[in-house]
Each structure stands twice: as C-alpha cells, then as structure tokens.
Amino acid sequence: MRLYDYFRSSAAYRVRIALNWKGLRPEREFVHLRRGVQRQEGYRTLNPQGLVPALALDDGRVLTQSLAILEFLEETHPAPPLLPAAAADRARVRSIALAIACDIHPIDNLRVLDYLTGTLGVAAEAKDGWYRYWIDVGFEALERSLARDPATGRHCHGDVPTLADVCLVPQIANARRVGMDLSPYPTLTRIEAECLELPAFADAAPARQPDAE
Amino acid sequence: MRLYDYFRSSAAYRVRIALNWKGLRPEREFVHLRRGVQRQEGYRTLNPQGLVPALALDDGRVLTQSLAILEFLEETHPAPPLLPAAAADRARVRSIALAIACDIHPIDNLRVLDYLTGTLGVAAEAKDGWYRYWIDVGFEALERSLARDPATGRHCHGDVPTLADVCLVPQIANARRVGMDLSPYPTLTRIEAECLELPAFADAAPARQPDAE
Known part of the structure; x- marks a missing residue:
C-alpha cells in the first residue's frame, strides 16, 4: 500500500491515525497542497478530485475519500x-465522524477559502471568521450531543477509540492551529487529551510527519 | 421508525431512496427548513446539529447524518x-457517495448560502455562482472517474444501484433545479436516467413528497 499524504491535511491525518492503530505501515508519498501539486495532471490522474489522502493498493487500485x-x-x-x-x-460513531467530515471540514477546506478570497474578494479577516464560525457551529452541536449521552466515555463512544475520535482529533488540531478558544467544548478537549495519550494518535500529528514544515 | 424529513433536502432524499429500496415505510414528520423549524429548540433537542434527516428508532434512539x-x-x-x-x-462506492456528501452538498447547504449573503454580504448572483461552481467541480471529477473506470456499469458501480447512486440522483436534482447545463456529464446523467426508471428512486423525488410545495 502507498499513502498519498500531506502533513497538514486533516483528512490525511485521520487515515494516519487509523493506520497506526491497526499497525499498518504503507509507503508514503507527500503531495504538497500549498504548492498545488494536487492540481497537477499527474496527481489528478491518480485522484481526479485532486484531494488527499489517497491510498494505492498493491493491485494498483486507488482508494480516495478518507472515510x-x-x-x-x-x-x-x-x-x-x-x-x-x-x-x-456504529451509526452513532459514524454520525459523529460525518458531522465533522461533512459539515465542518469541507467548508473550511483550502480550495473553499481560496474561492472566498479570490473569486468573491472576501477580506482575510472575514475569511478567518468563516473558518472559525463553521468549527464553532459544528463543535457546539457535538459538545451538546456528547456531553448528554451516556454512551460517551473516555472516548467519543465508550472507552476505546473509534472513527469518531479519529475524525475529532484532527479537527481540534485545526482549531488549535488558528488559536481558537476551545473552553466551550470541555467534553471534546477531554476526549482529545485522552486520545493524544495513545501513540497511534500522537505519532500521526502533523508536526511529527517527515514533510512537516 | 420515524423519519424526520423535508421534501427539498437532498440528504433526506438519499434516505428516502434507501428506505424505498429496502421496502421500509417509517412514519414521517416534516421539518420545514425554509421556515427554520430545524433551528427551534424542539428539533435541536432531537438533533443538536439542526439538520435533516434524522431517524428515530422504536427504542427512542435517534440517528443523524444521512450516510x-x-x-x-x-x-x-x-x-x-x-x-x-x-x-x-465497497470503498469505491463509498468514495463516490462521499465525494458528493462531503465535497459538494455541505458547501452548497442552505446555512452556508445564508452566511454568504447575510454575514459576508455576497450578492445573490455571486451566491448562485458559488452554488453552481461546487457542483461543477464535484461533477467534473466524478464524470472523469466514472467514465474511465470499467467498474462503472448501468449504475455507478455495476448494474445495480448502490449508495453511490443514492447520493448522485439527489445531487443532480439540485443541479437541475437551478437550471445547470449538465451536458458535460453524460455518464452521470445516463446513470441518473437509469435510476429514475426504478420506483425506489422515482417515488423519493422531492415533488412526490406530501410536504412538497
């Protein structure tokens, strides 16, 4: 297997966590999103969406979409x-993962931010407000869901990590990177801290990747 | 089971197709998104995200997120x-479904459009351009993926419907509703036509729902 990866992509970060958790060590190739490598024809042939991650299997098939x-x-x-x-x-776990993967992350993706500032001429400050707004909207709902549900444990669902935690930790990392106030989300940050105690999560962090800048 | 539904929600439309396909007939309750019922406390207690669909099980548990x-x-x-x-x-089918459910639909969701015109003061014409742009970007990649892959058949994957078709048909319906030119996407519209021959898909269409306006 070969993972097409980028240290700061939170979708790739999810896959890195899962690979670590399952003890898998694929080859890795780094696709520099800030330099636009994902929009070049070579990568587009591999993944027409021009997004990371992608996972090439040994038989040549290429899987896309982190979930x-x-x-x-x-x-x-x-x-x-x-x-x-x-x-x-399983539906509960997937709904938490999807609330992040569908309803926060794509709205704050690099290409969307570029459209805001480029095509729509939105000022940098308003773009930053947009980025934070969609994280806050998503986290408010998640905090409320997780805090009231007895199925929440040390992790999003019970006391072991699931796909929900795998999506939550990278999204919180994005929020931290732009200095957001996370004090309204004590359940989310408590779970994040629990996850980061685990090597599978800690070793997948952007700063620990070979392509980190 | 009770489905919380809205005729024009393409995420709810997906679930209606799947329920029809599997011969399931839950009770239904209609959440009027244009009137903002999804933002009211009653519905937020059920689904803190304030989005449709939601599926209440007979034991009282409520499932959210269409996928x-x-x-x-x-x-x-x-x-x-x-x-x-x-x-x-399965990964191929899910990646097609997710390319729509993550990377087209949420960016064009009502709440995002409201933020564009409200908070950011984007003009109606530019908002409409945004709506079409993200559908075109997503459909271009999907058309390229599906057209070149021998795994594509009468449907997105082989000759029977899958979750990929369940997500594709409602997204094309959104594109048609705003009069988009779909001629660059002959594979997608061919598959759509194939799907709409099936009662499970046809009966789930927005215009055929009891709350249609």
Whole structure:
C-alpha cells in the first residue's frame, strides 16, 4: 500500500491515525497542497478530485475519500477495531465522524477559502471568521450531543477509540492551529487529551510527519 | 421508525431512496427548513446539529447524518443490498457517495448560502455562482472517474444501484433545479436516467413528497 499524504491535511491525518492503530505501515508519498501539486495532471490522474489522502493498493487500485479508506481498513484489518459491534452504536460513531467530515471540514477546506478570497474578494479577516464560525457551529452541536449521552466515555463512544475520535482529533488540531478558544467544548478537549495519550494518535500529528514544515 | 424529513433536502432524499429500496415505510414528520423549524429548540433537542434527516428508532434512539443512517439501514436490512460484497468495491462506492456528501452538498447547504449573503454580504448572483461552481467541480471529477473506470456499469458501480447512486440522483436534482447545463456529464446523467426508471428512486423525488410545495 502507498499513502498519498500531506502533513497538514486533516483528512490525511485521520487515515494516519487509523493506520497506526491497526499497525499498518504503507509507503508514503507527500503531495504538497500549498504548492498545488494536487492540481497537477499527474496527481489528478491518480485522484481526479485532486484531494488527499489517497491510498494505492498493491493491485494498483486507488482508494480516495478518507472515510471510505477508513471503512476499508476496518473491513480488511478488523482488529483492533475502530467501530463498535452493534448497528445503532456504529451509526452513532459514524454520525459523529460525518458531522465533522461533512459539515465542518469541507467548508473550511483550502480550495473553499481560496474561492472566498479570490473569486468573491472576501477580506482575510472575514475569511478567518468563516473558518472559525463553521468549527464553532459544528463543535457546539457535538459538545451538546456528547456531553448528554451516556454512551460517551473516555472516548467519543465508550472507552476505546473509534472513527469518531479519529475524525475529532484532527479537527481540534485545526482549531488549535488558528488559536481558537476551545473552553466551550470541555467534553471534546477531554476526549482529545485522552486520545493524544495513545501513540497511534500522537505519532500521526502533523508536526511529527517527515514533510512537516 | 420515524423519519424526520423535508421534501427539498437532498440528504433526506438519499434516505428516502434507501428506505424505498429496502421496502421500509417509517412514519414521517416534516421539518420545514425554509421556515427554520430545524433551528427551534424542539428539533435541536432531537438533533443538536439542526439538520435533516434524522431517524428515530422504536427504542427512542435517534440517528443523524444521512450516510450513517444509510449504513445502518444496510446493516440492519441487508437485502436488497446497497453495497457490493468486496472491500475494495465497497470503498469505491463509498468514495463516490462521499465525494458528493462531503465535497459538494455541505458547501452548497442552505446555512452556508445564508452566511454568504447575510454575514459576508455576497450578492445573490455571486451566491448562485458559488452554488453552481461546487457542483461543477464535484461533477467534473466524478464524470472523469466514472467514465474511465470499467467498474462503472448501468449504475455507478455495476448494474445495480448502490449508495453511490443514492447520493448522485439527489445531487443532480439540485443541479437541475437551478437550471445547470449538465451536458458535460453524460455518464452521470445516463446513470441518473437509469435510476429514475426504478420506483425506489422515482417515488423519493422531492415533488412526490406530501410536504412538497
């Protein structure tokens, strides 16, 4: 397997955590998003969306979309698991992961921010406000959901990490990178701290990657 | 089961298709998004994100996020399936679904458009350009992926519908509603036509819902 990765991509960060958790060590190739390598024809041939991560399998097939890759890893390397056993519990975990992966992260993605400042001529300050706003909206709902639900444990679901934690930690890292006040989200930051005690999470952090700047 | 639905929500439309496909007929309650019912405390207690769809189970648990609901329906009512059997094929189907559910739909969601015109003061014409732009970006990549891949058949993956088709048809409906030119996407519209021959898809269309306006 070969992972197409970029240290600061929080979608790639999710996949790095899951690979570590399952003890998998694919080859890695770094796609420099700030330099626009993902928009070049070479990478577009691999992934027409021009986004990272992508995971090339040994048979030549290329998987894209971080959550599809995470589900693939879960199905092909089920132990240790990142989803609980019961269907309604799995739905709860996936809904937390998707609330981040659909409703926060893509709205704050680099290409969207570029459209705001470029095509729409939005000022840098308003763009920063946008970035923070969508994280706050998403985190407020997540904090409320997690804090009231007895299914929340040391982690988002019970006392072991799941795909929910795998998505939460990189999103909090993005919020920290821009200096957001996370005090309204004590449940989220408590779970983050719990996760970062685990080498699978800590070793996947952007600053620890070979391409980190 | 009770589905919290809105005729024009394309995320709810996905779930309606899957329920039809699997022969399930939950009770339904309509959440009028244009009137802001989703932001009221009553609905927020049910789903803190304030988004539709939500699926309340008979035991009182409430599932949110359309893709989490779709996976739940697939796990609890596996026949007829909406995912293929092999892990890499499942990843392909999920990646198509997620390319729509993460990278097109949330960026064009009502709350994002409201932020553009409200907080950022973007003109209506530029907002409409935004809406179309993200559909075009997403559809260009999908058309390229699907057209070149021999795994594409009458449907997105082979000759039977999957979660990929379940996400594609509502997104094309959104594009049609605003009069977009879909001629650059012959593979996508061919698959759409194939899907709309099936009652599960046709009966889930916004115009056929009891709350349609």
